[in-house]
């Protein structure tokens with residue numbers, strides 16, 4: 379049995395992302411580690427703009443550091459029809475007697491409802507070290523608005539265009555001790571969705587890009603992903619790794635991500651932190667993909683349960699009701715189809731405070747075979763001991 383699993387693990391590693399699946403699952407998510415929060419943003423409107431990181435902050439436990447506030451990010455070509463966030467006191471995958479889910483945030487484009495949802499986008503002021511800051515998004519998702527605006531029905535954002543969803547809870551004042559840490563001045567600063575046990579559901583389309591401009595970055599490569607909400611509140615796309623906590627490992631989870639136009643139908647799932655890897659740029663990619671359907675509405679999401687499972691699934695059975703029983707959610711997963719599972723190592727890497735990595739981005743750069751090899755080695759060690 380152990381031997382078969384070993385062979386299966388090696389096979390899964392060798393095929394490296396070519397297994398088609400409906401469920402992509404990490405086990406053993408969460409570790410004890412540290413990251414460096416931003417302490418200071420200096421001279422942000424001048425060419426001498428710099429950022430200073432603070433002392434390491436320790437985290438531990440199930441899903442850590444992804445148990446912290448998360449913001450929800452969308453990149454085109456994409457139409458978002460529905461979004462919902464749920465909490466549960468103690469949901470456990472495969473256990474129908476565990477606790478049900480309660481909806482705490484909901485967006486429905488056809489109804490024009492946005493409960494506990496704030497749409498922001500990177501259309502704020504530019505800065506030489508921080509890039510463009512957050513602003514409210516207009517109903518098109520990408521223009522700057524002067525106040526919170528609900529995304530319009532059937533809004534299509536194009537390649538490399540992005541918007542972000544936060545909760546509707548405003549951050550307290552910007553400080554290391556504050557409820558949102560240090561954040562960029564003059565942005566609409568909202569909290570993300572926090573907690574260990576949470577679920578995000580999406581109803582969306584990722585149509586083939588039709589604007590013909592293949593030279594633009596992330597052409598025809600849509601994505602839905604989660605960031606530690608501190609990252610966009612300081613700087614999502616900085617050339618200076620001291621301007622956000624990303625490089626030191628405060629956390630990113632790519633739920634459904636097209637990496638490039640040559641693999642334009644393969645939605646991958648990736649974690650970027652230091653659990654089982656020292657390469658945060660590549661992160662750990664689950665060796666399988668969920669198919670992107672160009673011409674139909676897709677439904678699915680990600681469940682972070684109370685046992686350290688992070689389960690990404692695509693299922694037409696997905697519903698957005700106020701409460702979802704454990705049996706219903708487990709049914710979406712168990713009936714979805716093929717599962718690719720990836721047990722994360724408990725071994726973690728401690729990054730140096732000052733990292734040479736240059737860019738805290740959505741996780742699309744410097745993808746290599748390395749993390750799969752690392753994963754293989756950890757799996758080997760696991761099965762041989």
Ligand SMILES: *[C@@H]1O[C@H](CO)[C@@H](O)[C@H](O)[C@H]1NC(C)=O
Nearest residue numbers: 410411436437438439442445
């Ligand atoms: C684990 O993290 C919690 C905060 O989430 C903290 O209160 C606790 O002291 C930490 N425990 C250890 C052993 O680091």
Ligand SMILES: *[C@@H]1O[C@H](CO)[C@@H](O)[C@H](O)[C@H]1NC(C)=O
Nearest residue numbers: 482492493494495546547548
């Ligand atoms: C946040 O959203 C909830 C749920 O829709 C609503 O009850 C509450 O009034 C909103 N709070 C603010 C500050 O907008």
Ligand SMILES: *[C@@H]1O[C@H](CO)[C@@H](O)[C@H](O)[C@H]1NC(C)=O
Nearest residue numbers: 425503504505506507509510
């Ligand atoms: C923001 O400023 C930087 C240089 O400070 C520049 O390279 C970049 O093109 C600017 N971005 C926009 C959108 O204007």
Ligand SMILES: *[C@@H]1O[C@H](CO)[C@@H](O)[C@H](O)[C@H]1NC(C)=O
Nearest residue numbers: 482494545546547570571572
């Ligand atoms: C809105 O989301 C925040 C952040 O996750 C949560 O703490 C709060 O309870 C939610 N509000 C409602 C009304 O559910």
Ligand SMILES: *[C@@H]1O[C@H](CO)[C@@H](O)[C@H](O)[C@H]1NC(C)=O
Nearest residue numbers: 430431618619620731732733
């Ligand atoms: C980041 O901060 C460290 C000091 O903690 C400094 O040595 C390093 O040069 C800074 N990096 C950049 C890109 O400014």
Ligand SMILES: *[C@@H]1O[C@H](CO)[C@@H](O)[C@H](O)[C@H]1NC(C)=O
Nearest residue numbers: 395637638640641644646745
């Ligand atoms: C495109 O993405 C796939 C994963 O979907 C990856 O295996 C491949 O190396 C990438 N190609 C390029 C040119 O980056």
Ligand SMILES: *[C@@H]1O[C@H](CO)[C@@H](O)[C@H](O)[C@H]1NC(C)=O
Nearest residue numbers: 671673674675676692693694
């Ligand atoms: C889900 O529904 C869409 C139509 O909305 C259909 O094209 C697709 O094949 C369905 N997927 C599955 C797995 O049944």
Ligand SMILES: *[C@@H]1O[C@H](CO)[C@@H](O)[C@H](O)[C@H]1NC(C)=O
Nearest residue numbers: 697698699700701702703706
């Ligand atoms: C969701 O609510 C609808 C009624 O609005 C109901 O018909 C359906 O059975 C519910 N689904 C689940 C999974 O609870």
